[in-house]
Amino acid sequence: MPLLEVDNLKTWFHTRDGVVRAVDGISFALEKGQILGIVGESGSGKSVTVHSLMGLVPSPPGRIEDGNATFDGSDLLQCSQREFRDLRGKRIAMIFQDPMTSLNPYLRISEQLIEPLVIHEDASREDALPHAIEMLEKVGIRDAAERVHSYPHEFSGGMRQRVMIAMALITNPEVLIADEPTTALDVTVQAQILRLLKELRDDLGVSVIFITHDLGVVAEIADDIAVMFRGKIVEQGSALSIFENPKHPYTKGLLACRPRLDSTFIILPTVADFLEIVEAEDGETELREKEPDLKQPEPEKKVADENEESLLEVRELAVHFPVRKSLWRGASEFVKAVDDISFKIFKGHTLGLVGESGCGKTTTGRAILKLVEPTAGEIRFGNDFLQHLPPSAMLPFRKRMQIIFQDPYASLNPRLTLEQTLTEPMAVHGISKSHAERRDRAVALLEEVGLEAAFLRRYPHEFSGGQRQRLCVARALSLEPEFIVCDEAVSAMDVSVQAQVLNLLKELQARRGLTYIFISHDLSVVKFMADTMAVMRAGIIVEQGDAEEIYANPRDEYTQQLIDAIPRDSVKSIRKRVA
Amino acid sequence: MIAAKQTPGASLWRDAWRRLSRNRLAVASGVTFITVTFICLLGPFVSSFDPSKADLQSSYQPPSADHWFGTDGLGRDLLVRTLSGGQISLTVGILATAVSLVIGVTWGAIAGYFGGRTDSLMMRFVDILYSLPFVIMVILLMVMFGRNFILLFAAIGLVEWLTMARIVRGQVMALKNTEFVEAARALGYSRLRIIFRHLLPNIIGPVIIYATLTVPAVMLLEAVLSFLGLGVQPPMSSWGLLINNGAEKIDVYPWLLVFPAVFFSLTLFSLNFIGDGLRDALDPKSSKD
Numbered sequence: 001m002p003l004l005e006v007d008n009l010k011t012w013f014h015t016r017d018g019v020v021r022a023v024d025g026i027s028f029a030l031e032k033g034q035i036l037g038i039v040g041e042s043g044s045g046k047s048v049t050v051h052s053l054m055g056l057v058p059s060p061p062g063r064i065e066d067g068n069a070t071f072d073g074s075d076l077l078q079c080s081q082r083e084f085r086d087l088r089g090k091r092i093a094m095i096f097q098d099p100m101t102s103l104n105p106y107l108r109i110s111e112q113l114i115e116p117l118v119i120h121e122d123a124s125r126e127d128a129l130p131h132a133i134e135m136l137e138k139v140g141i142r143d144a145a146e147r148v149h150s151y152p153h154e155f156s157g158g159m160r161q162r163v164m165i166a167m168a169l170i171t172n173p174e175v176l177i178a179d180e181p182t183t184a185l186d187v188t189v190q191a192q193i194l195r196l197l198k199e200l201r202d203d204l205g206v207s208v209i210f211i212t213h214d215l216g217v218v219a220e221i222a223d224d225i226a227v228m229f230r231g232k233i234v235e236q237g238s239a240l241s242i243f244e245n246p247k248h249p250y251t252k253g254l255l256a257c258r259p260r261l262d263s264t265f266i267i268l269p270t271v272a273d274f275l276e277i278v279e280a281e282d283g284e285t286e287l288r289e290k291e292p293d294l295k296q297p298e299p300e301k302k303v304a305d306e307n308e309e310s311l312l313e314v315r316e317l318a319v320h321f322p323v324r325k326s327l328w329r330g331a332s333e334f335v336k337a338v339d340d341i342s343f344k345i346f347k348g349h350t351l352g353l354v355g356e357s358g359c360g361k362t363t364t365g366r367a368i369l370k371l372v373e374p375t376a377g378e379i380r381f382g383n384d385f386l387q388h389l390p391p392s393a394m395l396p397f398r399k400r401m402q403i404i405f406q407d408p409y410a411s412l413n414p415r416l417t418l419e420q421t422l423t424e425p426m427a428v429h430g431i432s433k434s435h436a437e438r439r440d441r442a443v444a445l446l447e448e449v450g451l452e453a454a455f456l457r458r459y460p461h462e463f464s465g466g467q468r469q470r471l472c473v474a475r476a477l478s479l480e481p482e483f484i485v486c487d488e489a490v491s492a493m494d495v496s497v498q499a500q501v502l503n504l505l506k507e508l509q510a511r512r513g514l515t516y517i518f519i520s521h522d523l524s525v526v527k528f529m530a531d532t533m534a535v536m537r538a539g540i541i542v543e544q545g546d547a548e549e550i551y552a553n554p555r556d557e558y559t560q561q562l563i564d565a566i567p568r569d570s571v572k573s574i575r576k577r578v579a
Numbered sequence: 580m581i582a583a584k585q586t587p588g589a590s591l592w593r594d595a596w597r598r599l600s601r602n603r604l605a606v607a608s609g610v611t612f613i614t615v616t617f618i619c620l621l622g623p624f625v626s627s628f629d630p631s632k633a634d635l636q637s638s639y640q641p642p643s644a645d646h647w648f649g650t651d652g653l654g655r656d657l658l659v660r661t662l663s664g665g666q667i668s669l670t671v672g673i674l675a676t677a678v679s680l681v682i683g684v685t686w687g688a689i690a691g692y693f694g695g696r697t698d699s700l701m702m703r704f705v706d707i708l709y710s711l712p713f714v715i716m717v718i719l720l721m722v723m724f725g726r727n728f729i730l731l732f733a734a735i736g737l738v739e740w741l742t743m744a745r746i747v748r749g750q751v752m753a754l755k756n757t758e759f760v761e762a763a764r765a766l767g768y769s770r771l772r773i774i775f776r777h778l779l780p781n782i783i784g785p786v787i788i789y790a791t792l793t794v795p796a797v798m799l800l801e802a803v804l805s806f807l808g809l810g811v812q813p814p815m816s817s818w819g820l821l822i823n824n825g826a827e828k829i830d831v832y833p834w835l836l837v838f839p840a841v842f843f844s845l846t847l848f849s850l851n852f853i854g855d856g857l858r859d860a861l862d863p864k865s866s867k868d
Contacts, residue, residue, distance in 0.1 A: 369765055398767030411758035415780040416862060424776075425766045430727070459863040479766065 002029035004053075004175055009046075009067035009077070014060060022048040023069070030175065037222030037239070039215055039254075039257035040463075041494035045231040046211045050177045055084045071175070079510055089575045090120040091435045092102070093168035097180040099160035109136075109163055110148045110550040116171050122123070124569055128519040141194060146214070157357075158189035162196065168271075169200065170408040174546060175201075177185040177209045182217060186356035186521065191565040194221050213494060215258060219243060219569035223578070227245050227251050230285075239579055244571045249275040249289040257499035259528035261551060261566060266296045268528065270497040302349055302531050303417055310344035310514050312368070312483060317341050317377035319360070337363040339539035340377070344533070345480070350509065350516040352530025352547055354523055354562070367483040368517070370394055381483070402476035406488035408468035412460040418446070418471060419456040425478045445474040449504060466497035472577045473504065483515045490525060502528060523566055527551055535559045597786035598860040604857025615846055621663030630663040631814030638861055639832050643787035649834040651824070663838050664816040668798045669846070671732060671817070675797045678736030680790055683743025688774050690744070691751030702748065705741050711740055730809055737798050746789055749783035772831075784858045791854030795847045818843045 011023040023045040030036050040046040050056045053069050053076050069076040071092070079087070088094075096102045104112060115130035117123040123131075129148070136144035139162040152160060161181060168176055178197070182190040198221060200207055212218055218225050219239060226236040227250065233501040235248040246252045253271030273292040279286055297404065318341075320334040338360040345351045353361045367374045370386060379386040379399060389397075405411040412421060422442035423435065432438045443453040460468055469489065477486055486505065489500040502525065508514055518529045526533060527547060534544035543556040554560045568574075599605055623630060628646075634654035642649045648657035690701035700794020702778035717734045724730055754760060755778065763773045779786075811817050818839050825836030 366761075371761055371764055395767045398765065401765075403762065403765045405758040405762065407758055411762050413759045413777050413781070414779075415764075415861075424768075428766065428768055461864045474760070475766075493767070 003032045003042055004030040004069065004071045005070045006049075006053070007067055007091065009049065009052060009069060010065040011057055011062060012046050012065050013062050021231050022062070023052060026226075026228070026231075026233045027067075028226050028233065028236060030207050030209060030409060032174070032207055033201060033205045033381065034224065035197070036223050037212065037218030037225045038228060039209045039212060039218050039225060039356070040228030041213055041254075041496060046228050049228070050179060050211060052211060052317055054177065055081075070226060074493040083325065086120070087335075089116055089168075089173075090171045091173050092175045092177065093171065093173040094177040094179065095161070095164045095168050095181050098184050099164050101183070102164055105152050108151055108458075109155075113148065113163070113167050113170060116268055120171050132166075132170065135170045135421070136163070138169075138200070138287065139163070139166045139501050140192075141166075156189075158185055158192060159186060161189075161193055165193075165196065165200070169204065169206065173206060175207050179211045180213070181210075183212070183214070188561055190217070191192055191567075195453065195568070197221060209375055210465065212454065214567070215495070216255060216567035219574055220567035220577075223535070227254070234287075238578070240571070240574050243574055249287065249388055252292075254323070254495060256294075258495050259499075259502065259524045260569070261524050261527055261563070264273070265528065267503050269294050270499045270530040271496040302346075308346060311347045312380065312517075313334045313342075313344040313378070313380040314364075315342045315370065315378040315380075317364065317367060317379065318375045319363050319372055320375040325579065327470065336539050338367060338374075341534075341536070341539075341541045342377075343513055343534050343541065343544055345517065347515055348509070348513045348530050349531045350518050351531040352389055352526035353517055353519045354521070354526050354533060354535060355536035356521060356562075358538075359536040361536050364536070365487050365517055365519050369403055369485060371403075395429075399479045400481050401483045401485070402481040403487060404469070404472050404476050404486040404489045406491050408465050408472055408492070409460075411472050412468060412475075417457050417459055418442070421471070421475055422446070422456075422478050423462075427478055431479070442478070443472075445477055445533040448477070448508075449474045450500075464497075467491055467498075468499060469501050472505065473501075473508070477508070477512075481514070485517045485519065488521070489518075491522065505529070521553075523562060535562065594863065595857075595860040599856050602646050602856040602859065604852050606861075608852035608856070610749035611845060612849040612853065613769060615665070615842065615849070616669060617661045622662035623659050623666075626656065626659040626662075628653060628659045630659045630816070641832075642834055648838040649832070650743075651835060657665075657835065657838055660816050661818070661821060661842055662841075664818050664821050664839065665842060665846075667811055668801065668819060668843070669813065669818040671735065671801045672794045672798045673733050675735040675739060676790055676793045678732060679739035679743050679793060679797075680786070682736070684747050684779065684786060685749050686740065687747030687749075687801070688689060688751050691748035692770065692774050694752070694779065696750070704743075705744055708737070709741050710746060714804075714807065717804060721809060726809070726812075731801065731804065734804075735800055738800075739793050739797060739859075743786070743789060743793070746785055750785055754778055754781055756763035780861070783861050787854045787858045787861075791850050794850050798843070806855075 006029070007027045008025050009023055009027070010021070010025050013020040013022055014250050018427045026049060030035065036045045038049065040286050042103060048057065048062070050063055052537065053462050059063065064077050067077060071087070074083070076087070078501065089265055110129060110132055113135065114125055114128040117128040118125065133148050135142045138149055139337060141159060141162055142145055152163070156356060170383050185193065194217065197208060197210075200206060208213060210218065210222060211566065212448070222239050224236065225242045225298065226233045227242065228234070229250045235246065235251045242251060245256065252492060253269065253274035254565055256269040256274070257271055259265065259268060273294065274290055276288040276290050278288055278513065279285055317338055319338040322337050323333040325334055329407055341364065343351065353364060355361045363372060366372045368379055377387060381401065384397070386394070386397060416424070419439060419442060421439040425440065426432055432441060439456070442456060446455060448455055451467060451474070460471065463471065489505070495502065505516070506529070509516060516529070520526050530547045533547040533550050535550070535558065536540045537558050543550060543554065545557045550559060551563065554563055614630055629677070632655065637650050637654040638652050640650040640654070641648055646656050647657065648661060649662065650656055686701060690698045720734055760777060761772060763777050766779070798819050801810050801817055802823050805817060805820045806823055810818065821839035822836060822843060825839060829836050
């Protein structure tokens with residue numbers, strides 16, 4: 001008998017705009033010691049599923065309409081608040097996405113670790129402490145006996161996630177629910193956490209429900225996979241069978257649309273290539289499989305002409321931020337965010353700038369555009385040197401160099417309509433004579449990025465993340481730039497949306513001869529986009545050169561580590577892992 | 580929501596007006612406020628009583644057909660005194676709030692956006708003004724410039740903008756590092772354009788809320804000043820003064836408190852709802868059509 005069996009679970013949200021069927025009749029089973037991966041994109045209902053099991057669905061508007069979830073003979077969906085409290089955190093524990101906010105910053109780690117024991121097992125604080133230290137050691141925190149008395153801010157993100165896991169496991173739960181536990185972490189840290197979870201499963205025999213949007217991660221860790229789409233499980237089976245022989249068109253699309261280190265796509269397939277969503281008259285939707293047309297254009301290798309002058313050259317660039325500063329004296333200490341880096345990019349090429357959080361890649365991009373003031377070094381754009389230009393003299397260059405940011409929700413002014421957002425840059429730079437002319441250009445831009453002209457009068461909040469990022473692209477293009485910095489431009493997106501935006505960026509590059517700096521922490525995405533590549537660590541470039549060449553033969557140890565940390569999702573590696 | 584309908588308005592203000600006009604509570608409050616204002620403006624001219632003329636024969640009369648709101652200790656008609664006092668209170672309240680809004684928002688936004696040393700200097704100046712005892716400052720002003728009505732606005736505005744500046748500065752600092760502001764910088768927008776077109780509309784919520792709180796604070800402050808003999812002088816009056824005087828005699832002559840207080844509260848209530856309505860109307864996300 002499975003440890004946890006969910007049958008026909010339905011959780012609906014009754015909102016002002018109608019009923020949202022967040023989870024609509026899903027069933028799955030979890031065996032003892034099994035790792036079940038639930039994969040889906042944002043809004044697919046994967047988090048609502050586990051929140052329903054944990055009694056965390058906000059009600060109203062949420063309501064569990066139907067189904068049962070049998071855990072050790074009792075139905076989780078029927079039990080009272082009291083019974084829930086005994087289960088929750090004790091026999092079923094949960095860890096969350098963001099380790100930075102899931103710990104209380106005002107309490108020592110020891111206090112927070114002991115709390116579940118005090119609550120659930122009536123342990124005294126003195127008895128609980130050795131247990132807490134032992135648990136910290138188990139999740140791989142060195143000098144646990146001393147560090148247990150630290151505050152959360154004294155730990156790094158990865159360490160905090162370890163602490164969260166220790167906290168969840170301290171009452172010896174039978175089920176651990178992990179909701180995107182590695183999404184906020186760097187790849188190398190993610191690899192460590194995944195390894196840790198597998199070890200804990202082997203040592204403690206705990207079952208894990210692992211929720212993620214990242215197929216690579218489930219490929220690395222899960223025994224069984226359930227793929228969720230629009231509140232339903234469209235396909236489930238063993239990890240190997242899903243990856244080797246996906247049956248549902250959505251799964252096929254999802255697997256195909258991810259850029260991977262070992263694939264050679266010029267244009268990424270998208271989910272829409274595999275799946276057509278037909279809206280029937282009664283409001284129900286039907287999914288229809290399509291035969292994908294995955295014809296790829298001829299690969300062309302861009303080779304830099306040695307005699308040609310590069311479009312952008314950065315030499316010995318440094319950006320130092322003052323740490324302590326008083327009103328009268330200057331700063332006395334500095335953080336060297338970027339420290340002496342040099343590179344160049346040729347026209348029409350893409351430079352991939354890769355590194356983990358805090359390595360200085362974002363600061364580099366901003367310094368080139370003079371959004372932060374460089375401390376030293378040279379920035380040559382075309383024939384001009386930008387490093388000493390005052391803001392007013394930057395104006396002509398603003399037209400030629402643009403930037404696209406990570407978070408499409410934060411990078412559009414919520415109070416302006418699309419028309420205002422798109423025409424304002426043109427007005428400021430004196431492009432076109434009349435407003436009508438500018439509006440025509442805005443319409444053309446919208447069409448170019450695949451949006452409708454009718455959207456002009458709408459506000460940003462009416463659009464989805466992917467649409468907003470297209471808008472940001474359109475805004476950047478409104479000045480007809482030659483050069484665009486894409487700062488983690490697709491990092492916050494679902495893979496299917498990411499594929500569309502990446503394709504759009506490539507298409508625009510080909511059509512307009514754009515030059516990109518593509519900043520990302522995701523090596524597979526950079527491999528898809530970039531011609532040349534630079535790997536950054538702690539403010540310096542540790543390796544740069546031809547992108548293919550770096551992936552094939554990384555010379556630097558850190559580059560090697562980064563590549564190794566990418567979850568292995570080839571059928572071969574899954575087979576090896578499962579065997 | 581992707582499925583929202585296309586909206587006809589083009590600018591934030593036109594859209595805001597459309598949304599505001601659909602907010603029944605805000606519209607009702609707007610009508611109330613305008614009515615109160617008109618009554619206060621016209622009432623004293625229509626009435627047969629003179630607000631400052633004493634008639635000791637008829638002191639402390641309860642409300643009657645002659646004197647709808649009763650009379651005060653000097654036999655003056657309370658209705659006409661409430662209305663003419665309203666003129667003073669409304670002018671002081673709205674003008675001083677407007678003054679504090681303009682100075683405070685500009686000051687705070689510039690300090691917050693420019694940051695660094697500019698910010699330190701501007702905010703230290705605010706701290707210094709904060710630390711000066713208000714009443715002493717007003718007395719000083721009166722001594723220097725003589726007593727006049729305009730000075731009253733100036734003195735009150737001078738105090739009230741400080742908090743507004745701090746609020747706006749905090750909001751601007753929180754917003755200035757968001758990506759849409761960085762995008763605006765990358766697009767080459769000038770600093771003033773960024774502050775006034777991109778930042779301020781996004782912090783309008785807290786600004787309006789605080790402004791609606793400022794109006795009653797200012798009216799009461801005026802009463803305190805007048806009580807100390809620094810504000811409006813008898814025989815002129817204001818709601819704040821009438822309420823102060825009425826409160827002293829509440830157990831004997833309750834109408835002296837009730838009528839001015841009703842006007843005062845009605846105005847504050849409607850201003851609050853107008854403020855709430857404005858805040859929602861100016862937020863495109865709140866549109867529920």
